[in-house]
Amino acid sequence: MEKLEFKKEFAERLKKADTLLFFTGAGISAESGIATFRGKDGLWNKLKPEELANFNAFMKNPDMVWEWYQYRRQIVDESKPNNGHKAIVDFEKFFKVYISTQNVDNLHARAGSTKIEELHGSIVRNFCIDCKTFYNHQELKFEKKVPHCEKCNGLIRPDVVWFGENLRGDAFPNSEKFAKECDICFVVGTSAIVYPAAYIPQTAKNYGAYIVEINIEPTELTYSADYSIFGKSGEILPQIFNLAATLKI
Ligand code: OAD
Numbered sequence: 671m672e673k674l675e676f677k678k679e680f681a682e683r684l685k686k687a688d689t690l691l692f693f694t695g696a697g698i699s700a701e702s703g704i705a706t707f708r709g710k711d712g713l714w715n716k717l718k719p720e721e722l723a724n725f726n727a728f729m730k731n732p733d734m735v736w737e738w739y740q741y742r743r744q745i746v747d748e749s750k751p752n753n754g755h756k757a758i759v760d761f762e763k764f765f766k767v768y769i770s771t772q773n774v775d776n777l778h779a780r781a782g783s784t785k786i787e788e789l790h791g792s793i794v795r796n797f798c799i800d801c802k803t804f805y806n807h808q809e810l811k812f813e814k815k816v817p818h819c820e821k822c823n824g825l826i827r828p829d830v831v832w833f834g835e836n837l838r839g840d841a842f843p844n845s846e847k848f849a850k851e852c853d854i855c856f857v858v859g860t861s862a863i864v865y866p867a868a869y870i871p872q873t874a875k876n877y878g879a880y881i882v883e884i885n886i887e888p889t890e891l892t893y894s895a896d897y898s899i900f901g902k903s904g905e906i907l908p909q910i911f912n913l914a915a916t917l918k919i
Contacts, residue, residue, distance in 0.1 A: 691852035697859020701904040736816035751781035757907035770845035791830040800824030849873035
């Protein structure tokens, strides 16, 4: 990729910024070989979310849903964080960095980022639907059929948020805090249409953050972003980090 010329206003905001929020979606992991949900090769073009990513589907056919998640876990296990995930770690040298991700692939943590909220859960965790005991992916890695809880015999499901479910835990309120505190909110590789997650960049904007979108194409957010940079996040984020490094030393 050629060297990008960044907007002057953006460079000024970056120089002054203390706190950055990266609100990320499937696109940031595309260069690691993990399929996105929408778009040309998106998962939801080929598969029906109502048959795979909701609780009723799981109760109707738990083995099939389990098998689909085991397949996706295998892809994630075999993938590696890319230059986009790694650049976000590098920003920690100069800024307070928060991540609020819609991804369930654990790649931000594997890259080494420290402050991450997973809005849609994580496929490396599982829990019993009855007694809520947690089981990690490594413990259940070789289970071909849906496993049962060793304490109460309940079905074990992946700890991801399915269609029709509420977000669990503190991921959303904590992400809202990040949004209210950040000086710049980078919206990276997301179609920004799935709510409530998509409120996060809107909250950041309402609280005065500068909104920078990084995507290969325009999205729902483009009209309200302060700056949209079109291209692959694995190529753009390292260039933004280089700019930040020159501004901060
Ligand atoms: P989508 O698949 O909706 O959007 C992926 C975005 O990434 C698109 O806007 C692409 O243009 C962009 N993109 C693709 N490759 C890229 C690259 N190399 N660099 C930068 N951008 C790139 O994925 P999400 O927005 O994450 O929810 O989807 C949101 C939620 O919908 C997911 O978390 C999932 C899904 O249903 C649940 O499972 C609850």
